[in-house]
Amino acid sequence: MKILLVGSGGREHALALGLKADPSTTELHCAPGNPGIADLALLHPLDIKNNAAIVALAKELLIDLVVIGPEVPLVNGASDALRSAGFAVFGPSKAAAQLEGSKDFAKGVMRDAGVPTAHSYTCTTKEEIEKALDEFGAPYVVKDDGLAAGKGVVVTIDREVALAHALSCTRVLIEEYLNGPEISLFGISDGRNIIAMQPAQDFKRALDGDLGPNTGGMGAYSPLPWAPDDIIEDTYTQVLAPVIAEMAARGTPFIGLLYAGLALTDHGIRVIEFNARFGDPETQVLIPLLKTPLATLLYKAATNALDDVALQWREESAVTVVLAAGGYPESPQTGSVILNIPNVKETLTFHAGTTRSTAGLVSSGGRVLSVTGVGEDLTEARDRAYRAISQITLPGSFYRTDIALNASVAEKGN
Ligand code: AMP
Ligand code: GLY
Numbered sequence: 001m002k003i004l005l006v007g008s009g010g011r012e013h014a015l016a017l018g019l020k021a022d023p024s025t026t027e028l029h030c031a032p033g034n035p036g037i038a039d040l041a042l043l044h045p046l047d048i049k050n051n052a053a054i055v056a057l058a059k060e061l062l063i064d065l066v067v068i069g070p071e072v073p074l075v076n077g078a079s080d081a082l083r084s085a086g087f088a089v090f091g092p093s094k095a096a097a098q099l100e101g102s103k104d105f106a107k108g109v110m111r112d113a114g115v116p117t118a119h120s121y122t123c124t125t126k127e128e129i130e131k132a133l134d135e136f137g138a139p140y141v142v143k144d145d146g147l148a149a150g151k152g153v154v155v156t157i158d159r160e161v162a163l164a165h166a167l168s169c170t171r172v173l174i175e176e177y178l179n180g181p182e183i184s185l186f187g188i189s190d191g192r193n194i195i196a197m198q199p200a201q202d203f204k205r206a207l208d209g210d211l212g213p214n215t216g217g218m219g220a221y222s223p224l225p226w227a228p229d230d231i232i233e234d235t236y237t238q239v240l241a242p243v244i245a246e247m248a249a250r251g252t253p254f255i256g257l258l259y260a261g262l263a264l265t266d267h268g269i270r271v272i273e274f275n276a277r278f279g280d281p282e283t284q285v286l287i288p289l290l291k292t293p294l295a296t297l298l299y300k301a302a303t304n305a306l307d308d309v310a311l312q313w314r315e316e317s318a319v320t321v322v323l324a325a326g327g328y329p330e331s332p333q334t335g336s337v338i339l340n341i342p343n344v345k346e347t348l349t350f351h352a353g354t355t356r357s358t359a360g361l362v363s364s365g366g367r368v369l370s371v372t373g374v375g376e377d378l379t380e381a382r383d384r385a386y387r388a389i390s391q392i393t394l395p396g397s398f399y400r401t402d403i404a405l406n407a408s409v410a411e412k413g414n
Contacts, residue, residue, distance in 0.1 A: 093253075
């Protein structure tokens with residue numbers, strides 16, 4: 001099978017690793033890719049916002065399966081353009097990607113499907129905004145309706161700050177504050193069936209102790225030894241299956257990766273958000289643990305053939321730590337030389353914001369690398385990830401030192 005993977009981040013590097021390892025993959029292409037992915041796939045230049053260019057590349061390469069990593073081409077209808085041209089695609093249509101593209105749309109689907117989520121109001125006027133803020137009270141949760149590259153959500157006890165953010169959005173959701181640990185649980189769907197992956201936890205704040213600004217994600221780990229035993233089954237029954245059924249009933253089946261961001265509250269699971277694609281950096285811990293051949297799995301999803309598929313996992317743990325450029329997330333410094341890519345047993349270094357120049361490997365984005373350690377438990381996985389990441393030299397860069405720390409301490413008590 002000839003595969004084209006679209007994207008260029010750490011998530012795509014991890015997906016490339018999984019796709020390449022499947023014996024049914026005969027050729028792996030990636031566009032535009034990055035220097036890490038170049039070791040696994042043939043790279044092609046591509047403007048991922050240009051659907052016609054994606055279709056042209058798939059035709060030129062005689063591709064059997066296209067896997068789309070990031071949300072932007074999905075929300076832009078790349079899957080529709082590819083499907084119209086006859087390609088098997090892992091990635092939802094433009095209509096189905098609205099689960100990520102519009103928070104108001106996602107709320108409507110959850111309401112119709114009976115999926116538990118925070119109560120919310122969608123507002124367009126100052127009057128509506130103030131009424132909603134005062135009804136819910138502090139802490140205030142204010143969400144831009146549209147895609148905002150991780151910058152759309154403000155959670156604050158300061159009413160002025162909440163109001164100012166709400167007024168800066170054209171359409172905004174004001175919602176009830178959810179209390180409880182957050183997890184990411186992904187389902188792989190062919191539009192009729194959905195198969196839940198094991199859960200992961202992501203660290204969204206820039207600094208240790210969950211301080212600092214929100215980011216795309218500074219680290220992740222899986223599995224979650226502290227999570228309730230029935231978390232996968234509960235999420236399947238209460239969230240994943242009803243959403244897939246609702247999308248199919250609306251005539252816009254969701255084919256691809258449904259990312260459920262969940263809060264585990266005292267009253268049960270509540271959906272915080274959906275994404276229409278694999279999470280970054282959660283993918284960098286899930287793919288190294290997944291035993292099921294990835295290319296075959298995603299091809300089955302793309303061709304309506306997931307009946308009777310069950311996932312197999314390694315009985316190990318994985319921890320990934322993101323190396324971020326100085327100034328991330330506000331104004332990351334780029335163009336610095338990266339030295340000493342580690343070579344530590346049972347670790348993987350995924351490229352995210354890197355490029356090759358005459359100076360060698362240089363940083364080109366906010367999240368530069370993510371280093372995953374795999375081990376028999378979280379403590380061993382974490383030790384390996386941190387031993388490896390501490391070897392890397394990149395001036396001004398930083399990483400959190402507490403990824404999976406609490407969970408690894410707690411697992412010792414079990
Ligand atoms: P999102 O972009 O929707 O994932 O939101 C970013 C972060 O804001 C989430 O990871 C949560 O930590 C926080 N957040 C979003 N919605 C809520 C909510 N209803 N209650 C509490 N925290 C929330
Ligand atoms: N890790 C959060 C995301 O991928 O949106």
